[in-house]
Amino acid sequence: MQHTAHTHCLRCRRPLHSARSQSLGYGPTCARRIRNAARTADLTAYDTRQLDSARELIEDAAIIPLRNAVFTVVSTDGTETYLAHPAACTCPAGLKAHPGRRPCYHTAAARMLLAA
Numbered sequence: 001m002q003h004t005a006h007t008h009c010l011r012c013r014r015p016l017h018s019a020r021s022q023s024l025g026y027g028p029t030c031a032r033r034i035r036n037a038a039r040t041a042d043l044t045a046y047d048t049r050q051l052d053s054a055r056e057l058i059e060d061a062a063i064i065p066l067r068n069a070v071f072t073v074v075s076t077d078g079t080e081t082y083l084a085h086p087a088a089c090t091c092p093a094g095l096k097a098h099p100g101r102r103p104c105y106h107t108a109a110a111r112m113l114l115a116a
């Protein structure tokens with residue numbers, strides 16, 4: 001996956017200085033908050049593999065806050081973007097989701113970011 005350099009934190013909009021922060025898209029404080037939130041958010045609806053994918057999505061800065069609780073996510077191959085929300089997502093798996101079916105991992109990543 002290609003890495004874009006981010007000049008400002010995706011969460012608090014402060015300027016990012018280190019190369020690591022710029023590739024992650026978050027400053028050290030926000031990155032720590034997100035890691036903690038990934039442990040405390042309500043993620044019981046997801047399996048371990050989905051949570052790993054959600055964390056990877058965040059680490060790749062492939063999920064970007066758009067407005068309120070809505071995020072833009074980039075598909076794994078980088079060719080498409082979807083809109084993800086803690087309860088819904090416009091990706092193919094998200095559109096097929098219904099009660100009783102496991103939601104897609106993009107919604108897990110949205111939950112982690114919102115809990116941070």
Ligand SMILES: [Zn+2]
Pocket residue numbers: 009010011012013014026027029030
């Ligand atoms: Zn920040």
Ligand SMILES: [Zn+2]
Pocket residue numbers: 082084089090091092093094104105106107
């Ligand atoms: Zn999705």
